[in-house]
Amino acid sequence: MAQDWRQWLATPAGSFLLSWEQSQMDALVSDIFGYHALQLGMPELEGLRANRMPHQWLALSETNALPEGQDFQFAAHSIALPFQADSLDLLVMPHSLELSLDAHASLREAERVLVPEGHLLITGLNPTSLWGWRHKRAQWYRRWGFEGLSSPACDELIGYWRLRDWLRLLGFEVKVSQFGCWRPALDKPKWFDRWAFIDKLGANWWPILGGAYVIVAVKKVQGGRILGATWKQRRPQTKAAVTLARRQNQTESDAGAQRKSECESR
Numbered sequence: 001m002a003q004d005w006r007q008w009l010a011t012p013a014g015s016f017l018l019s020w021e022q023s024q025m026d027a028l029v030s031d032i033f034g035y036h037a038l039q040l041g042m043p044e045l046e047g048l049r050a051n052r053m054p055h056q057w058l059a060l061s062e063t064n065a066l067p068e069g070q071d072f073q074f075a076a077h078s079i080a081l082p083f084q085a086d087s088l089d090l091l092v093m094p095h096s097l098e099l100s101l102d103a104h105a106s107l108r109e110a111e112r113v114l115v116p117e118g119h120l121l122i123t124g125l126n127p128t129s130l131w132g133w134r135h136k137r138a139q140w141y142r143r144w145g146f147e148g149l150s151s152p153a154c155d156e157l158i159g160y161w162r163l164r165d166w167l168r169l170l171g172f173e174v175k176v177s178q179f180g181c182w183r184p185a186l187d188k189p190k191w192f193d194r195w196a197f198i199d200k201l202g203a204n205w206w207p208i209l210g211g212a213y214v215i216v217a218v219k220k221v222q223g224g225r226i227l228g229a230t231w232k233q234r235r236p237q238t239k240a241a242v243t244l245a246r247r248q249n250q251t252e253s254d255a256g257a258q259r260k261s262e263c264e265s266r
Contacts, residue, residue, distance in 0.1 A: 004153035034089025131211030179210030
C-alpha cells in the first residue's frame with residue numbers, strides 16, 4: 001500500500017500535491033513551540049523541517065517505504081504509538097488516517113499522546129472534489145479488472161466535515177483549515193499544466209472543493225483543578241486552627257470575668 005502511494009507521488013498530480021503540502025507544512029509548523037514532535041508516515045514530506053522543537057522523530061509503519069538515503073527513528077503504527085500519554089507537543093499525520101486500518105483508533109491514539117494544548121496536523125484527499133471523483137473511478141476500474149487511472153492506494157477517503165466531527169468528539173478544536181489542488185489530477189504533464197488556471201479560480205470561488213486539505217487542531221482539556229490528597233491533609237490543620245482560636249477567645253473571656261468579679265468585691 002505505502003509503495004503504491006510512493007509511486008503515485010511520482011505522477012504529475014502526486015508531485016504537485018507533495019509540493020503544495022510541503023509549503024503548507026512549512027508555514028504552519030514554524031510557529032508551534034514545545035519540546036517533542038513526531039511525524040507519522042509519508043517520509044517524502046518533510047513536515048517538521050521548519051519547526052524548531054529540539055526533539056523530532058519520523059516514524060514509519062513499513063520500513064520499505066523509506067526513500068533511498070533517508071533515515072528514520074523507529075517503526076510504529078498509528079494505532080499504537082510507543083509514547084506515554086501527554087508526551088508530544090506536535091503530531092504530524094500526512095495521509096496517515098487514509099492509510100490506517102482503523103482511522104478512529106488512530107485519532108484516539110493521537111489524542112492520548114498529545115499534551116493538553118498540543119497540536120495535531122492532518123492532511124487528506126477530499127472525496128468531494130475532482131480528485132476524489134477520480135479516486136472513486138479508479139477503484140471501480142480496479143474492481144472490474146481494468147487499469148488506466150492512476151490513484152493513490154487507499155481504500156477510503158475521509159471527508160473534511162466528517163473529520164472535523166471526529167476531532168470535536170475527541171475534544172480537539174480546529175484552528176486552521178486549508179484547501180488546495182483544484183485542477184484535475186490528469187496523468188499527462190502537458191494536460192495537467194494546462195489546467196493550472198483552475199487553481200486560481202478554485203481558491204476564490206469553490207475553496208472547499210479542493211482536491212486536498214490540511215487541518216490544524218489543538219487538544220483541549222475541559223474542567224477545573226482537582227484538589228487531591230494535599231487538600232485532604234490540610235483539613236485537620238484548619239480545624240485545629242479554629243479550635244485554638246476558640247480556646248484563646250474563651251481564655252480571654254474568663255480573664256475578663258474574673259477581673260470584673262474582683263472589682264465588685266472591693
